[in-house]
Amino acid sequence: MNVTKSYFGEIHEQTVHSFTIRNNHGMEVTCIDFGCTITKILVPDQVGTFENVVLGFDTLDEYVNNSSYFGSVIGRVAGRIHPPTFDLDGVTYDLPPNEGDNHLHGGPNSFHQVIWDSIIEEDSDEIKIKFSHLSPDGACGYPGELKVTVTYSLNNKNELLITYQGTAEKKTLLNIANHSYFNLSGDGKRTILDHELTMKSDRFLELDASLLPTGAYIDVENTTFDFRDGKKIREGVQSNHIQNQLVGGGYDHPFLLNANNQEEICLVDSISGRKLIVETDQPSVVLYSANMLESNFQIRGVPSQKHLGVCLETQYPPNAIHHQDLPSIVLDKNEVYQSRTRFKFLLV
Numbered sequence: 001m002n003v004t005k006s007y008f009g010e011i012h013e014q015t016v017h018s019f020t021i022r023n024n025h026g027m028e029v030t031c032i033d034f035g036c037t038i039t040k041i042l043v044p045d046q047v048g049t050f051e052n053v054v055l056g057f058d059t060l061d062e063y064v065n066n067s068s069y070f071g072s073v074i075g076r077v078a079g080r081i082h083p084p085t086f087d088l089d090g091v092t093y094d095l096p097p098n099e100g101d102n103h104l105h106g107g108p109n110s111f112h113q114v115i116w117d118s119i120i121e122e123d124s125d126e127i128k129i130k131f132s133h134l135s136p137d138g139a140c141g142y143p144g145e146l147k148v149t150v151t152y153s154l155n156n157k158n159e160l161l162i163t164y165q166g167t168a169e170k171k172t173l174l175n176i177a178n179h180s181y182f183n184l185s186g187d188g189k190r191t192i193l194d195h196e197l198t199m200k201s202d203r204f205l206e207l208d209a210s211l212l213p214t215g216a217y218i219d220v221e222n223t224t225f226d227f228r229d230g231k232k233i234r235e236g237v238q239s240n241h242i243q244n245q246l247v248g249g250g251y252d253h254p255f256l257l258n259a260n261n262q263e264e265i266c267l268v269d270s271i272s273g274r275k276l277i278v279e280t281d282q283p284s285v286v287l288y289s290a291n292m293l294e295s296n297f298q299i300r301g302v303p304s305q306k307h308l309g310v311c312l313e314t315q316y317p318p319n320a321i322h323h324q325d326l327p328s329i330v331l332d333k334n335e336v337y338q339s340r341t342r343f344k345f346l347l348v
């Protein structure tokens, strides 16, 4: 295995670096310290052709100016919070809105827009890039100075493991996710509409017109949200189900996972033969079929369009702070937040 570090760009007189880990089978993961952003994942198809399976850019400017959160780490709190305010121990904290009245993905200039410190750790069968960041008390409205690390680790089993850890000096909220858009066709050749998704999930959260969970759970039985036996994403995109329609055609929903670390999510592109298995310790996954991806720019020479990627954002449910029935994202003072998700690349 080997790892390289190189210059990627510059912002506010600070250098942004790119890191590429390559394993013994030729699989590569490339990320940058700006937003701990995964810019490229090269894996083989069934005839051994290595191609990129995530949406990403080659220049820093594109990451700074694009609002799609390609490959970035999202925090302090992933998803939408509305109203953009919350109470903890009798103190009210206001969060800056950045999508109409909603506070989205940690607010403006949050984790995806900062340059993280980095350390490389090398082993014979695994290489890690460990990113760390000290988020000041009050950053983006959240209380407590927070020490947070994000580690990307690639091994020789073609597994990318993402781990998050955080501790804060005050009681606060924390719910971190990665926002990679997968497209297993390779180099964005096709949309993800014919990708087949299988998920161990009996329930998802109903959304309102502002894409916020209402607090109600919906049973997936007999709906386009039933991925238990596998389904093409196209089915939800073409469906008349009000929940598919209100997100712009497709999915932008938190699914509650029935199982953890048991191949609970599986994405297949049968044409290339690529398969991705996602295993996590998180209670839910936001399935986003890129319904709002705009078509006014290019992604490494490929015209952007709706449904060009699919995000599998393993996390606690969004807006959990406003719904007591949802698993809590409150982190106590000095409590250790930990979360891990494994992305295993295989062939069918």
Ligand code: FUC
Pocket: 067, 068, 069, 079, 211, 252, 286, 288, 292, 311, 313
């Ligand atoms: C996802 C979605 C949102 C949003 C964003 C870019 O996580 O939940 O609706 O469009 O990413």
